[in-house]
Amino acid sequence: MMHQYHVGDIDISSIPKKKMYTPPKQPHYNQDKTSEFIIKLLQFLVPIAILGFAVGIRIYTKST
Structure with missing residues (x-):
């Protein structure tokens, strides 16, 4: 069934390289x-x- 949906192979040269993580300043x-x-x-x-x-104040006025 996969042969039916297979479109093509991925060209590895078109994949962007991974970027190193740089923490925010x-x-x-x-x-x-x-x-x-x-x-x-x-x-x-x-x-x-x-x-x-x-x-x-509430307690004071209530007691007198």
Whole structure:
């Protein structure tokens, strides 16, 4: 049955050569990331502080 669907042979000279893997270039590591760290920390802590403050006021006003 394969003889029925056989189209032809592959010409090996037309196959492109394998390229070596080259890893992508990574940007230079910036040592001064303190400002970004502080901003990320504040984005996390400020909402939690507001929520804690609101819960504290709620408990305080409910008990009196």
